Amino acid sequence: MLETQEKTLSTESTTRMNGAKAIMECLVHEGVELIYGYPGGAIMPVYDALYDYQDQVQHVLTRHEQGATHAAQGYARVTNKTGVVFATSGPGATNLVTGLADALIDSTPMVCITGQVFAKLLGTDAFQETDVISITMAVTKWNYQITKASEIPDVMAKAFYIANSGRPGPVIIDITKNAQLELLDFAYKKTTAIRSYNPIQKADENELTKAAELLNNAKKPYILFGQGVTLSGAETELKQLVEKSGIPAAWTILGLSAMETDHPLNVGMLGMHGNYAPNVLTNECDVLFAVGMRFDDRVTGKVDGYAPQAKVIHLDIDPSEINKIIEADVALVGDAKETLQRLLPLIEQNVHPEWLQQFKDLDQMEWDKVIEKEIQPKEGLITMGEVIHLINEETEGDHIIVTDVGQHQMVACRYAKFAKHRSNVTSGGLGTMGFALPAGLGAQMGAPDRCVIAVIGDGGFQMTIQELATIAQTKTPLKILILNNQFLGMVRQWQELFFDKRYSSVELENPDFQMISEGMGVPAILTKERASLKADIQKWLNHEGPCLLEVRVGKENNVFPMVPAGATVAEIRLD
Amino acid sequence: MKEKFTICIFTENQVGLLHRLTTIFTRRHINIESLTTSEAELDGVHRFTISVECEEEQVEKLSKQLSKQVGTLEADYYREEETVWQEIALFKVSTNAFFNGTQLEEIIRSHRTRILEIEPNYVVLEQTGYKEDTQTLFEKLKPFGILEFVRSGRVSISKTNVPFKKEKETILKKEKH
Numbered sequence: 001m002l003e004t005q006e007k008t009l010s011t012e013s014t015t016r017m018n019g020a021k022a023i024m025e026c027l028v029h030e031g032v033e034l035i036y037g038y039p040g041g042a043i044m045p046v047y048d049a050l051y052d053y054q055d056q057v058q059h060v061l062t063r064h065e066q067g068a069t070h071a072a073q074g075y076a077r078v079t080n081k082t083g084v085v086f087a088t089s090g091p092g093a094t095n096l097v098t099g100l101a102d103a104l105i106d107s108t109p110m111v112c113i114t115g116q117v118f119a120k121l122l123g124t125d126a127f128q129e130t131d132v133i134s135i136t137m138a139v140t141k142w143n144y145q146i147t148k149a150s151e152i153p154d155v156m157a158k159a160f161y162i163a164n165s166g167r168p169g170p171v172i173i174d175i176t177k178n179a180q181l182e183l184l185d186f187a188y189k190k191t192t193a194i195r196s197y198n199p200i201q202k203a204d205e206n207e208l209t210k211a212a213e214l215l216n217n218a219k220k221p222y223i224l225f226g227q228g229v230t231l232s233g234a235e236t237e238l239k240q241l242v243e244k245s246g247i248p249a250a251w252t253i254l255g256l257s258a259m260e261t262d263h264p265l266n267v268g269m270l271g272m273h274g275n276y277a278p279n280v281l282t283n284e285c286d287v288l289f290a291v292g293m294r295f296d297d298r299v300t301g302k303v304d305g306y307a308p309q310a311k312v313i314h315l316d317i318d319p320s321e322i323n324k325i326i327e328a329d330v331a332l333v334g335d336a337k338e339t340l341q342r343l344l345p346l347i348e349q350n351v352h353p354e355w356l357q358q359f360k361d362l363d364q365m366e367w368d369k370v371i372e373k374e375i376q377p378k379e380g381l382i383t384m385g386e387v388i389h390l391i392n393e394e395t396e397g398d399h400i401i402v403t404d405v406g407q408h409q410m411v412a413c414r415y416a417k418f419a420k421h422r423s424n425v426t427s428g429g430l431g432t433m434g435f436a437l438p439a440g441l442g443a444q445m446g447a448p449d450r451c452v453i454a455v456i457g458d459g460g461f462q463m464t465i466q467e468l469a470t471i472a473q474t475k476t477p478l479k480i481l482i483l484n485n486q487f488l489g490m491v492r493q494w495q496e497l498f499f500d501k502r503y504s505s506v507e508l509e510n511p512d513f514q515m516i517s518e519g520m521g522v523p524a525i526l527t528k529e530r531a532s533l534k535a536d537i538q539k540w541l542n543h544e545g546p547c548l549l550e551v552r553v554g555k556e557n558n559v560f561p562m563v564p565a566g567a568t569v570a571e572i573r574l575d
Numbered sequence: 576m577k578e579k580f581t582i583c584i585f586t587e588n589q590v591g592l593l594h595r596l597t598t599i600f601t602r603r604h605i606n607i608e609s610l611t612t613s614e615a616e617l618d619g620v621h622r623f624t625i626s627v628e629c630e631e632e633q634v635e636k637l638s639k640q641l642s643k644q645v646g647t648l649e650a651d652y653y654r655e656e657e658t659v660w661q662e663i664a665l666f667k668v669s670t671n672a673f674f675n676g677t678q679l680e681e682i683i684r685s686h687r688t689r690i691l692e693i694e695p696n697y698v699v700l701e702q703t704g705y706k707e708d709t710q711t712l713f714e715k716l717k718p719f720g721i722l723e724f725v726r727s728g729r730v731s732i733s734k735t736n737v738p739f740k741k742e743k744e745t746i747l748k749k750e751k752h
Contacts (some may be wrong), residue, residue, distance in 0.1 A: 133591055138598045142645040145590070162645055196587050197645045320639035 014185035019149035019175065020045035022186045023113065024053045026156035029188045032084050034075060034445060035059045036068035040088025041128055043115025045180035047086070060445070060474055063466035065092050067438035069099020070464070073108045074442030077425045078400060080233070082164045083442065085112040090128030093174070094135060098432055100170045101139040105429030106254060107231060109168035111159050119147040119176040132174050141169030149182035153189070161191035166199025167318045168231060200317060203334035203342070211313045211330045212346035214287045218311075220355045221247045222285035224270060224299075227254035227428075228292015228316060228336045235259065235421045237340035238291065244344065246351040248359055250278035252293050253413045257424035261397065261417045267359045271299040272563045273410035276370075276572060277362035279563060282307050283570040284358070289313045292336045295325040296429065305568030315339055369574040370560050375415055381554035382530055384411040384483045390537050391453065391481075392417040400425065400452040402443050404436035404460035407489035410559045412455045423450075434463030437480065441471050444478045451479065451541065458484040458510050465516065471546045472521030479541060480522070480548040482513055485555050493558045498565070517548040524548040579608075580634045581658050581731045584623040584641055585615060585648040592646045596623065599640050605629050609662070609728035620648065624660075626729050653733050660731035664709035665691070666700040666716055667723040673698065682715050697722055 017025070023046055027035070035057060039047045050059055062068040065087045072083025083103075087096055093114040103110045117126040133145050142162045144155050152175070159171045215221050229238050235258050242249045242259070248267040249259060259266050268275030270282070279301075282288070288310040293299070300306045303325060314321070314328035315336060322331045332339050374385035388411060391399070397419035403409040403426040418424060425443050427435035440454030461482055471478055492506040517524035523543065527536040527550070540549040563572045586592050593612065600607055608626045615622040627634060634652045641650035670693065673679055683690070686708075689701040702712050709726055 134594060137591065137594050138602065143591070194645065196648045318643065320636070320643050322639075324636055324639075 014187040016183055017186050018045070018049070018180065019146075019152050019182055019184060020049035020180040021052075022149065022152045022184055023156065023175070023180070024049045024057070025186055026153060026188060027084065028053065028056055029190070030082070030156075030160045032057060032082070035084045035086055036062050036071040036075075036442065037086030038062060038065050038068060038088065038092060039086070040090075040092050040115065042089035042117055042177050043086060043092070043113075043175075043180075045177065046113070046115065046175075059086070060441075060470065062438065062470050064464065065095035066098050066434070067441075067464050067467040067470065069096050069103070069110070069112070070432070070435050070438035071442035071445075071467075071470075072110050073099065073103055073106075073435075074402060074425055074439030075446040076108050076110060076442075077439075078422050078443045079446040080231075080422070081446070082109040082111055082160055085110065086114075087112065088115045088128065089117055089132070090130045092128075093130055093132040096172070097136065097139060098430075100136055100172065102427055102430040102432045102435065103170035104139050104141060106427065107168050107227060108170065109164035110170040111163050112170065112172045114172060114174045115180070116145065116174045116176045118178045120178070122147075122176070132172065136172050139170070140172050143172040143174070145174040145176070146179050147176045149179045149184040152179065152184065153186060154191075157189060157191040158194065161194070162197065166197075200335050201319065201333045203315070203332040203339045207330050207332055208339070208343055209346065211289070211332060212343060214311050214313060214330065215245060215247065215289060216346075216348045216350070218285075218287035219352075220281075220285045221245065221287040221289065221352070222281065222310075223247050223249035223289045223291060224252070224293055225249055225255040225258055225291040226252040226293025227258075229255060229258040230422060232292065232317070232336040232338075234292070234337035234340050237337055237344065239263070240344055241340055241347060244349055245347050246349075247289070248352070248356055250275075252296065252299055252428070253409075253424075253426055254428045255293060256413055257418040257421055260419055262419075265356075268363075269414055271296075272301070273414065273559050273561065275363070275414070276366035276561050276574060277359040279561070279569040279572040280362055281358060283309065283568065285310050287311045287313065289315070290326075291315045291340070292317070294318075294321045297325070300325060301563045301567055301569045301571070305570070366561065366574065374411075381557075382527070382533060382551055383557060384408055384553050385415050386530075387481065387483060387533065387537070387551050387553070388412050388415040388455070390534055391541075394537060394541055395451055398451065399423065400443050400447055400450050402426070402436045402440040402452065402454045404454075404456040405431045405433045405490075406457045406460060407485070407493065407557075407559050408455055408457045408483040410490075411483075433457075433460035436460065437464045438467045438470075440478045440480065441467060441474070441476055444476045445474070453479045453481055455481045455483065457489060458482055458486060458508055458513075459488045461513070462510075468517060468520040468522050468548075475545055477544065478546050479543075480517075480546070482548065482550040483553050484510065484513070484550055485553050485557065486510060487555060489557075490559070492556070496556070496558070497562075513548070513550050522546045522548050524550065526550045526552075528552045577628050577630055579626060579628050579655050580631070580652045581655075581660065581729060582623070582625040582627065582634065582638060582641070582650065582652045583731065583733065584625070584650045586621050586623065587646045587648070588614065588619050588621045589646055592621075592644075593623075595644055595646070596641055599637060599644075600627070603633060603637060605633060605637065611728035611730050624729055624731050651733070651736075653731070653735070657735045658731040658733050660705075660729045661703050662706055662709060662727050662729050664702045664712070664724065664726040666702070666713070666721055667697050668700065668716060669720055669722060670694065670696055670698050672719040679716075679719055682712070686712050686715075688712065
């Protein structure tokens, strides 16, 4: 994470080569082993150079450039390495936009390389020319257009440094065709600092003391953690803090899996469809310590009514997150791992049994009213929750769960158990339907020895369904779960609850997913009955290669609890 | 409550950086009232002066998001009373207008307007000041016929601090990127 500490890797002498080969050399120097991409006219010299690097760098041909971005994201999220994407100019480049936006809002390190028309043709409406720099300005951490081969080594080094330092994010490098063909004297030096970029600040000592005092003296302290913990590798420090202080900790959906789900002080999920106790008690704690999270509106509900009684300590690597949504009484701007390491010695050993009991009491209410019938239903159609529950039983939480967006995502985040870190991949901030299938491919390739499960709704599945062919071609043993309710379920739920059941364009007459999957080379299983569900899950998970399991679930089931739009977290509804 | 603020940004001199910075205003639906950019006292460093009208909370968040962009060296914001600023306006009027009595000459004298260029057909005048000053002159010159008019964005200097001082010293030491 702290790239500045990395040793400088440089080649002493220079070698004469063309720009395309130089790009491949840069990737090798940055330790890139995997690229997702799609060739086309303006990037052909790079693909030609790639031909000579096949034993060092694997290229995966996705079926759409958006799929390449999400695959690179899935890979980056489980490995902490930078995902790399190749695409051509014009439509190739514009197809990257959704993935870039997703990676920016969810802080995922990614470097995309796009071909561009010859520099002399820029601005002339040349074939497949698009101003990708302007288009991607708002959805990238940084972008740059290379028009001369000599710029390649420096710009590429900068791209990798920016993408995976500080708060990570996507970078796009657009390279004109002439720059790929021209010769340059190549020498590579990794970037370790940029004068106009300050990726990591050090949390102020006084603020740290104030934070410790607040936490030590609190009666009802509460920790909320997000993806910052995962990104900085602070899982151990978080656990030490929680255990030493006895403070209950709840997570955002991007923070999920940074702490084992069955830890006694892990009190569950925050936000709109989170657990009951963590939401209600947000408005009862006296000190709220947010670690590596940004108070997304799906987490806070109505901001004016969010923890008004609490003193807030906010730890984040990005100074622009402090006071953005929730006013911080104590601001710790820094890397989560380093800051928690400094905070730990100042924290007193403590326990909060009465405060914890409050969580347990509310958990019981949620169990009685929601969870029990969701994960252990006795009658009616199969529920999404029981599928996830059975998967937990099979894998004992040793899985990577990749989710798409919608009801199945909320259910999977609520009920999936996690025994290991970096095991939850989802499109959180952007809510990109179609994310999970390609992201699952990337996650499985990044963690080849783990059981990776992509949980997808029947709506989102059809947005990037063509990546089944990529999964089949690469023989990636991804396990794909389609929770099919024949509706755009989350939108339908809102229409039911807030739009007077006026179901507007939410019902899906789906194709035969079994035939499609088989036709694309991925074996498929269909489950309609509860009686066969467990056996089908076992068969599916034990299958050697990729396998798809489609489960027909209740068509009009709703996800509860729920913080209605405009309500405070304390007004969360159990039904 | 909405107020006028002046945002001062120091950046690298790079293609596209202006676009990157203005998207941050667009995202928050904040209109840029005026914008001036040119090279600062350091080689390769550009200074942007941007005036906006919004709430302080907004401009504070805006400044932080401007600061974090790769390529931004520093971004600060100031209230009206914290800066000294000027705008420059150029007026092109017909040379003939000067031959009809002394009225135009009196206006130019009373406003301390500079005459930049005199040609047989037109005269170019320059007025520096607040927007109200250049606007008053505009109104007074209007009856004489203004052939062309342009007003710059604001350039401003802060009263309260020396921006960019620390950074300047360290940047000069650091390798240019």
